[in-house]
Amino acid sequence: MTKTLSFEALSAESLPGRLAGTRALTERIGQDTAAWKVREVGDGNLNLVFIVEGAEGAAVVKQALPYVRLVGDSWPLPLKRSFFEYHALTRQKARAGKVVTGFPSGIAGKQSVSAGAIVPEIYHFDEEQALIVMEYLSPHIILRKALIDGRRLPNIARDLGLFMARTLFRGSDLHMKARDRKEDLALFADNAELCDITENLVFTDPYFAAPMNRHTSPQLDRLAAELRADRDLKVEAQRLKHLFAANAETLLHGDLHTGSIMVTDTETRVIDPEFAVYGPIAFDVGMALANFWMSFFSQRGHENAGSRDTMRSYLLGVVVETWAVFRTEFSHLWRTERTGMLYHRSLFEDQGDIFGSEQALDRFLHSIWVDLLGFAGVEIHRRILGLAHNADFETIENEDLRAKCESKALKFGRHLAVNRHAIHSLDEVNALAELIERETVS
Amino acid sequence: MTKTLSFEALSAESLPGRLAGTRALTERIGQDTAAWKVREVGDGNLNLVFIVEGAEGAAVVKQALPYVRLVGDSWPLPLKRSFFEYHALTRQKARAGKVVTGFPSGIAGKQSVSAGAIVPEIYHFDEEQALIVMEYLSPHIILRKALIDGRRLPNIARDLGLFMARTLFRGSDLHMKARDRKEDLALFADNAELCDITENLVFTDPYFAAPMNRHTSPQLDRLAAELRADRDLKVEAQRLKHLFAANAETLLHGDLHTGSIMVTDTETRVIDPEFAVYGPIAFDVGMALANFWMSFFSQRGHENAGSRDTMRSYLLGVVVETWAVFRTEFSHLWRTERTGMLYHRSLFEDQGDIFGSEQALDRFLHSIWVDLLGFAGVEIHRRILGLAHNADFETIENEDLRAKCESKALKFGRHLAVNRHAIHSLDEVNALAELIERETVS
Numbered sequence A, B: 001m002t003k004t005l006s007f008e009a010l011s012a013e014s015l016p017g018r019l020a021g022t023r024a025l026t027e028r029i030g031q032d033t034a035a036w037k038v039r040e041v042g043d044g045n046l047n048l049v050f051i052v053e054g055a056e057g058a059a060v061v062k063q064a065l066p067y068v069r070l071v072g073d074s075w076p077l078p079l080k081r082s083f084f085e086y087h088a089l090t091r092q093k094a095r096a097g098k099v100v101t102g103f104p105s106g107i108a109g110k111q112s113v114s115a116g117a118i119v120p121e122i123y124h125f126d127e128e129q130a131l132i133v134m135e136y137l138s139p140h141i142i143l144r145k146a147l148i149d150g151r152r153l154p155n156i157a158r159d160l161g162l163f164m165a166r167t168l169f170r171g172s173d174l175h176m177k178a179r180d181r182k183e184d185l186a187l188f189a190d191n192a193e194l195c196d197i198t199e200n201l202v203f204t205d206p207y208f209a210a211p212m213n214r215h216t217s218p219q220l221d222r223l224a225a226e227l228r229a230d231r232d233l234k235v236e237a238q239r240l241k242h243l244f245a246a247n248a249e250t251l252l253h254g255d256l257h258t259g260s261i262m263v264t265d266t267e268t269r270v271i272d273p274e275f276a277v278y279g280p281i282a283f284d285v286g287m288a289l290a291n292f293w294m295s296f297f298s299q300r301g302h303e304n305a306g307s308r309d310t311m312r313s314y315l316l317g318v319v320v321e322t323w324a325v326f327r328t329e330f331s332h333l334w335r336t337e338r339t340g341m342l343y344h345r346s347l348f349e350d351q352g353d354i355f356g357s358e359q360a361l362d363r364f365l366h367s368i369w370v371d372l373l374g375f376a377g378v379e380i381h382r383r384i385l386g387l388a389h390n391a392d393f394e395t396i397e398n399e400d401l402r403a404k405c406e407s408k409a410l411k412f413g414r415h416l417a418v419n420r421h422a423i424h425s426l427d428e429v430n431a432l433a434e435l436i437e438r439e440t441v442s
Helices: A015-019 A023-029 A081-097 A143-148 A156-170 A178-189 A192-203 A221-228 A231-246 A281-302 A309-336 A354-385 A399-422 A426-441 B015-019 B023-029 B081-097 B143-148 B156-170 B178-189 B192-203 B221-228 B231-246 B281-302 B309-336 B354-385 B399-422 B426-441
Strands: A037-040 A047-053 A058-064 A072-076 A122-126 A131-135 A261-263 A268-270 B037-040 B047-053 B058-064 B072-076 B122-126 B131-135 B261-263 B268-270
Touching: A015 A047, A023 A047, A023 A058, A023 A122, A058 A081, A081 A122, A081 A131, A081 A156, A081 A178, A081 A192, A143 A261, A143 A281, A156 A261, A156 A268, A156 A281, A156 A309, A178 B178, A178 B192, A192 A231, A192 A354, A192 B178, A221 A354, A221 A399, A231 A354, A231 A399, A231 B354, A281 A309, A281 A354, A281 A399, A281 A426, A309 A354, A309 A426, A354 A399, A354 B231, A399 A426, B015 B047, B023 B047, B023 B058, B023 B122, B058 B081, B081 B122, B081 B131, B081 B156, B081 B178, B081 B192, B143 B261, B143 B281, B156 B261, B156 B268, B156 B281, B156 B309, B192 B231, B192 B354, B221 B354, B221 B399, B231 B354, B231 B399, B281 B309, B281 B354, B281 B399, B281 B426, B309 B354, B309 B426, B354 B399, B399 B426
Parallel strands: none
Antiparallel strands: A037 A047, A047 A058, A058 A131, A122 A131, A261 A268, B037 B047, B047 B058, B058 B131, B122 B131, B261 B268
16 A cells, blocks of 8 residues: 555546555556556546546546635635545435335336436545545536536436435435434534535625625626625525524535536436535525526527527426426325334324325425525525636626626526515426526527 | 442432542532431432532532433433533523623613523533532522412513523524534534434324323313324424424523423522423423413412412413513624624625614514424423323312313414414413413313
């Protein structure tokens, strides 16, 4: 083993020497390190990511850095996030991978045994080096990039809906033993620095002139100022922050945007759960939907090679289908795997009362619905007014055009966040999105 | 030191020998252990409690037992609850003891510097023996007993309102550093067995034929069956359980009933926080108010020495004043100590927007209001239909009379739990209590 004792960042050059003794890796890609080809491909905000190809195969090596890569070493960030990513991946594998049995109708009838997004396989974890060696996903590409390119992936709504329903249901007191969830909650409570990033970058910084904010300027200056003076919006954003910080309902992915999803035409994989923390079910769902809506509003900026009308329809369809699949699968798990301490069968089914647990399910889903709209709204804002922006908008080179797209998304997000308690259905939300898209551009 | 290495339960006989070397104790009550008088006075459900009187003073020694005292050694319970009680007491001391400064008007104008309930002083904590040596409160008596005796304590509403506002506000993300709250949350998450008692005994067991339940039978059989078949009530109770289990808003006392409060005419002290856990602010408040309402409905059973009309009016007044003081103090802390990450001033006051944070405060208090009514409702039910009953009702020897009192309380509790979202004010709730009290008895 050439592994050093204290943390040292890898480089493409040092990686073969440093990992030559890691059998979980050499068994898969070959022992001849001289033949290894190493590329650093990390385009995220936080970490180093290498693809290592050997004579017999390939793997990904992801290493945390002791600071935020996007900002530099002026913003230190604990290496321990790698530990939480590892633990989140193992839990998600167990929860998302397990196929629901006995599905009477609906989704399951149409789904293959492997349906539903799963996480990459882990080969090796080195806590001290904050390093995870995992499956190289090929020919998968980042979903966000596919959507920018105008590709319509046929399975993502189904796969993502199933992934969220399974991981979020099975990580809650609806399914887990209370003791187990509390122990796990205590473990992940230590992921405080990453959680702090979410808390401040998503819910607070976009709504005042925080130093690290940026936006397309001067085009969005007026709208940014307007939103930062919008009392109802800010109060709602803080209610959502409170919900995120206090409502430790389930183990979240915590950063489930289209940049954390890798796809082929047939497969969907979810990566990068280092922001994993206990929080409200609606947070993951809202963030995921927000990213499809942002893709929708960004399409106008990518029409140089032709109209994106079909793509826009496709994206609104993805939103509707993701939520529908989520509801169906969540409801099925509610009926078949509700083994935790909440809404125990002794109070309902065991007394012959089916309607009781169905009534509770309706209310439970309604509460997720109301909150996901809010989380979606603030997620949109923070990607346009905050520190971490999306390639969907960022790759639109014409700044006036980009600002137009962003402006529509901002107004849409404001509507969701402030009116979430009164919004009836996704069909109506999508109709509004189409209205905004048409009216402010044409 | 005669302290043994592993846990051993104290007895009145062994206590002097075992604690002779505990300087924090001998300094206060005298070194001559032969002169110590030891009485075991624990009338609670869980622990041993001794009063030790020496030549120079007295102290209380509270020791956890490795099982539930009320049930016996068939129900093991970890000694570690003593650790959580100790840590809760130290936090409550810091939070409740600190008097608010700069109070412009209202409560503070009328309050002395020492106003507000505080916790007993801790002299010594022995984690291994699960033993806390603390202040002997004299001539304080248990508030529940005072209320059964028909005593009207003039300060409890003010003191309890202040205690709850201060401990619950200052233990939340409204005031604490996010990192500190998360660490503390992780610490208290390990108090899972005690939390499990609350979760099951308060929110689930009363609503089905759980083995350890009991109620005044046969008088209440029909009503108990009716409530256990009441779908809306059970769904609501489970929503409240979900809120209690998932919404880790602040460090709760966790068992804030009138048996956890000791009083004189001028002083109010809060004891026994071994159920401390992170949970919703409304839980402590709702439980406290529920116990005053139960006292109200139990008064009819204690009228052998004369009418309790004045006592009943007093109790409804206590409910109103407790909530009013809580709101006033909580609002003042909101305006002066909102130093945490939620509703940060950078979004409101720092932008010259006072109304923004006031709007948020109104909503915050409204949400506490709606939830406290629910928690009050289920607390009432579990004290009459579950395992742990209240002396308020239990000391009514005539079972028909007791059942009449209990029946009124049960119906009142059902109304609160199910209709909490639509209930306007405590005045109306109290008017309903009076109506129920008159109609079903006369």
